[in-house]
Amino acid sequence: MSNNEVKRQHYVPRTYLKHFSHERSGEYFIKAVQKEICQPDKMLELNVTNVCLQKDLYTLPGNTAEERMLLERFYSDNFETHYNQIYKILINPDKKVLTDSERELIISTVVTMLYRTTKWINLHNELTDRALESIFLLCQQTGKDFYIFENEKISIKGKTLEQLKKENKSESRPAQVLTQLKVALRLIKLRTERDGIFVSKLVDGKSEFITSDNPVIFSNSKKGHVAPFDPENTLKLPLDSQHLLMLMPYAEEDTKHNIVRRNSSGIMCFTEKLTSNYQQFCNSERFILGSENALLGYLATKEVSEKPLSAEEASGINSHESYLKKLKDLGLI
Known part of the structure; x- marks a missing residue:
């Protein structure tokens, strides 16, 4: 292996995570x-160099370090x-107001951050694993040591099911990460034509975003x-504990270079924080991340704020005042 090759490859950029960290x-x-524990006494402190990474995630087949590191360097040079x-x-x-290049860089960074994580690969691998389990069982039942996939004969002779799964993950990974990038590049083109840039800031000192x-x-x-590939989706990304970026589709042609800004205070601040942090938890694979105060704040209200309302409770919330009263009754404000 060349000294120029990076083995530990981050799927959430360290340059992003640093804005939620302390030096x-x-x-x-x-x-x-x-995510599976969610207890304050189990909180970890991690160096950002050791968070959100996977060995050889973006490494491609190739005879030279340059060929193998092509995708890793692409993400690093163009976005990170x-x-x-x-x-x-x-x-x-x-x-x-944004220039064309600033606006395109913002949109392309957010879109590639959406598609470069391991979540998509893991979802695909879970589906493939289930298919391999069925195929392996069928081969055992019929006494065959091979199966046909896309007109190709694939041998399972002398292999366990776990070996088959491991081989499939290894062989599929280069195509998967390249497909992720291709999808992102197509979506960047569409969203650059239509997206507006919106930034919200929490101005109440006790409210913080997590990631x-x-x-x-x-x-x-x-x-x-x-659908995750729909260019009509709104994309949201917390930038730090106070700022939230949103890419909004269908901006007007004469205003799409403007940054629309909003300072959120009072109940709006609380609601925006609550919504974003809940979405981060649901969207996470293994970890929610942020400052100690932000995570403790989320965990303190998690059970109460995420408990579904009964039909009777929901029908009683029909005004801004009744919404505020319900939050006070729950002890959330």
Whole structure:
């Protein structure tokens, strides 16, 4: 292996995670809570160099280090290197208008962050694993030591089911990560034509956003089933504990270069924090991340705030005042 090859490859950029961390002796540390545990006393402190990474995730087949590192370097050179630049633009309240290149860089960074995480690969692998389990069982029942897939004969002779799954994951990974990038590049082109940039800031000192190991949220209020590849989705990304970026489809042509900004205070601040943090938890794979205060704040209200309302309770919330009263009754404000 060449010394120029990176083995530990981050699928959530460290340049992003640093804005949720604290610095100590020149290194950056972030608090983390495991999704399956969610207990304050189990909170971890991790160096951002050891968060959201996988060995050889983006390494491609090739005879040279340059060939093998092509995708890893593409993400680093085109997006991670520029992240601090777009971060400063987005949180600067005096920055009102974006150039074409600034706007495209913001949109492309968010879209690639949506598609480059391991969540999509893991979902695909789970589906493939279930198919292999059925195929392996059928081969055992029929006494065959092979199966046919896309006109190719694939031998399972002398292999266990776990070996088959492991081989499939290894062989499929290069095609998977390249497909992720291809999908992202197509979506970037569509969203660059139509997206507006919106930044919300929490101005109440006690409210903080968290993030996760899968930080870009996609949603669509106009459609029942939300497809992740739909250019009409709204994309949301917490930028730090106070700022939230949203890419909104169908901006007007003459205003799409503007950054629309909002300072959220009072009940709006609380609601926005609550909604975003809940979405981060649901979207995460293994960890929710952020400052200690932000994570403790989320965990303190998690059970009460995420408990479904009864039909009778829901029908009683029919005004802004009744909404506030319900939050007070629950002890959330």
